[in-house]
Amino acid sequence: MAIKAPAEKKKKPPKRPGDIFIDKLTLKELEAIKGKCVLIDLHRGDLLFCMHEDSTSDDPCLFRYNALQMAKETCSTCFRKIRERAKKEHNGREVSAAEARLATTPHQTIDPLKFEQYVRMRSQVSPVLRAFYEDYETTESSAH
Secondary structure, three states: OOOOOOOOOOOOOOOOOOOOOHHHOOHHHHHHHOOOOEEEOOOOOOOEEEEEOOOOOOOOOEEEEOHHHHHHHHOHHHHHHHHHHHHHHOOHHHHHHHHHHHHOOOOOOOOHHHHHHHHHHHHHHHHHHHHHHHHHHHHHHHHO
């Protein structure tokens, strides 16, 4: 029988100074924004969950955009399967190893030393990735 490790709890993002919460507004402030606002819950598991202020429990006016909907619209699951199949046909271990090495270095940073490290890593794995993705792009896009 396998023992499961306890799941990590998701931490809510810290409150920013400019965030305005509806329960902290005064009556005067609420009257000033009546008919002009949309309530957004950023702490839900969905990507975006909005509710119009005139929404009621009898007549909800909601907009929800989640990861599943985005995956359907972008066909990301289908394209991921095609990409994985192409990797297996084109020396997949080498390509996967190169992608894993590149993933270990942060690319979104303002620290010049970390970015330099990323550029060096990128230049090391670039020949392997370029060979795969140039071939993959031409063969897969011509098949459609």
